[in-house]
Amino acid sequence: MNPFYHQASFLISAAELSQCPPDGGIEVAFAGRSNAGKSSAINVICQQKNLARTSKTPGRTQLLNFFSLDEERRLVDLPGYGYAKVAEKIKRHWQNTLATYLEKRQCLRGVMLMVDIRHPLKPFDRQMLEWGQHIGLPVHILLTKSDKLKRGAAASAVLQLRRELAPLEETVTVQPFSALKHQGIEQAHSVLDHWFGVSGESNGE
Ligand SMILES: Nc1nc2c(ncn2[C@@H]2O[C@H](COP(=O)(O)OP(=O)(O)O)[C@@H](O)[C@H]2O)c(=O)[nH]1
Ligand SMILES: [Mg+2]
Structure with missing residues (x-):
């Protein structure tokens, strides 16, 4: 139990970048x-069942959802990308919004990138990594749904991805994660603690 993340509360949804909260303090974006498994990851990291809505029909609400941890620190649930059934025009609009957010947001300290452990990096995931590299923004990959693989297969998926991303090791880190089995939460907290500049000891871990 980590009270710092548990105290997360919904702040605002932004359909346009102009609706984002003022660009101050520290933000960590989930992409x-x-x-x-993005919403599920946010929920278990914050130990709240319905903080970020999990959905079986993804891609309907294309919003940036902001959650505040304290006066200075926020988590941001970015719109999921790659959803096939969204019209091309809307997709392009969101890719632009996302790119602009990543490029312009001064308070953005790091990106948590959710990647299904069973599927290798897709083009947009790679784009996110290259982007991080380009602007010197750290990206921490959660290889989600690790419960779907046997232990050995999950471990080798992690190693394989770390090997593949070795050239980016200054900005990119990788860990296995399961929202279902509550696996990898402490490790994710410690990355967030580091980005947010809070000490794990003072918040219960
Ligand atoms: N087995 C398993 N399923 C998961 C896990 N995390 C998410 N899911 C399922 O994957 C689907 C998509 O999850 P969601 O969090 O809504 O994904 P999002 O679209 O990235 O926000 C849902 O049916 C979840 O129940 C996990 O750790 N293990
Ligand atoms: Mg979601």
């Missing part, structure tokens, strides 16, 4: 393809 990933639709259905990668």
Whole structure:
């Protein structure tokens, strides 16, 4: 139990970048393809069942959802990308919004990138990594749904991805994660603690 993340509360949804909260303090954004397990990860990281809505019909609400941890620190649930059934025009609009957010947001300290452990990096995931590399923004990959693989297969998926991303090791880190089995939460907290500049000891871990 980590009271710092448990105190997360919904702040605002932004349909346009102009609706984002003022660009101050520290933000960490959660990104990933639709259905990668982003909302589930946010919920278990914050130990709240319905903080970020999990959905079996992804891609309907294309909003940036902001959650505040305290006066200065926020988590942001970015719109999932790659959802096939969204019209091309809307998709393009959201890719632009996402790119602009990542490029312009001064308070953005890091990106948590959700990638299904069973599927290798898709083009948009790679784009996110290259982006992080380009602007010197750290990206921490949660290889989600690790419960879907046997232990050995999950471990080798992690190693394989770390090997593949070795050239980016200064900005990219990788860990296995299961929202279902509550696996990898402490490790994710410690990455967030580091980005947010809070000490794990003072918040219960
Ligand atoms: N087995 C398993 N299923 C998961 C896990 N995390 C998410 N899911 C399922 O994957 C689907 C998409 O999850 P969601 O969090 O809504 O993904 P999002 O679209 O990236 O926000 C849902 O049916 C979840 O129940 C996990 O750790 N293990
Ligand atoms: Mg979601």
